């Protein structure tokens with residue numbers, strides 16, 4: 001017995017004397033963005049500190065290793081790094097601290113405050129890349145999430161756990177729409193990821209949503225366009241991780257990611273810098289795999305958990321709705337809202353193009369009367385919009401097509417249903433009543 005004990009003690013002593021693996025290396029190659037250093041144990045996603053000539057130091061994320069060397073993508077492109085500079089591994093690359101302290105706060109990709117408050121201190125460690133869930137164990141999407149926007153609640157009803165794209169060109173009212181949802185939803189928690197937007201816009205947007213009645217249950221993660229692509233992707237992961245954390249606590253979370261396209265651009269920048277082959281519109285294969293990975297993290301939770309209802313804004317450059325990001329996202333999302341420039345030009349806001357938009361879960365979560373009324377509204381809008389040019393030319397004569405006549409006669413009421421000022425809230429029961437009243441269903 002005593003021999004075994006002394007053997008064990010000796011073993012422990014040896015272990016204590018063994019050299020700990022070096023957690024630092026020296027810069028060998030640097031092209032202004034990607035850095036290679038002598039290898040040390042660090043998996044992709046780990047954060048390292050790199051010494052700079054001016055003594056400030058910068059951070060980089062390990063994106064891989066090759067021939068025994070670590071490759072880092074820097075969060076400060078063009079930093080003054082010299083050959084042989086020291087690279088040291090830091091903690092905190094893979095996890096983030098979560099807790100109630102995040103609510104009512106605006107933070108950056110690293111979890112540092114962008115508002116006037118102190119660093120929000122969480123008490124639970126959560127992986128930034130998310131926790132893998134058994135898809136079969138997830139709850140179904142079977143109840144309505146009230147987003148407070150009449151046309152969405154009534155004609156494109158969103159379910160708790162649904163993932164929806166907002167596809168739009170520039171300046172057609174995306175930001176105002178997400179501001180309305182953020183302020184008016186009845187979700188328990190709202191998480192907004194502002195990724196790669198203009199800094200001025202970020203400030204204005206945060207100012208608006210953090211003054212609403214939902215501000216106390218809202219967390220914003222913001223990284224403007226001028227920051228490194230790495231930070232932009234980190235912010236998207238952090239926002240999703242925060243939503244996952246609150247879902248695991250049984251909360252129904254509304255996650256808004258503005259924009260998925262800028263996340264794709266960030267991934268493209270990193271992929272190209274690492275030598276990936278560009279495909280359509282310069283997007284690299286890693287972009288196509290990143291989009292489903294990010295979107296699949298949202299959705300309903302496991303039994304006893306809450307849900308993440310997610311909206312991803314997708315920029316249709318030049319109003320091209322066949323963009324690869326639009327295509328990839330549309331295939332995996334459970335619905336999309338297309339914002340129409342034509343409708344915005346007519347001054348009808350929110351400029352949601354009803355015939356082109358779809359909520360794939362609506363029929364599972366609303367009653368039959370509501371479904372019929374929404375379908376009728378869709379037909380009337382489509383009829384009116386398709387024949388509008390003819391009417392403007394004076395070629396429309398009533399009495400030739402009863403469906404078109406009905407759409408024309410109802411147009412002022414349809415417009416009233418769609419139009420909603422920024423500061424107006426339209427709860428789900430009221431929105432449902434409005435569409436049933438318009439389409440002649442029983443309101444009951």
Ligand SMILES: Nc1ncnc2c1ncn2[C@@H]1O[C@H](COP(=O)(O)OP(=O)(O)OP(=O)(O)O)[C@@H](O)[C@H]1O
Pocket residue numbers: 168169170171172173174175176177349350420421422
């Ligand atoms: N519900 C609304 N009621 C009245 N006006 C609106 C509404 N929604 C949008 N607008 C008008 O549309 C303009 C553009 O909206 P917004 O800034 O949301 O567009 P965007 O698509 O986010 O633009 P960008 O692509 O530049 O970020 C607003 O300044 C406002 O005049």
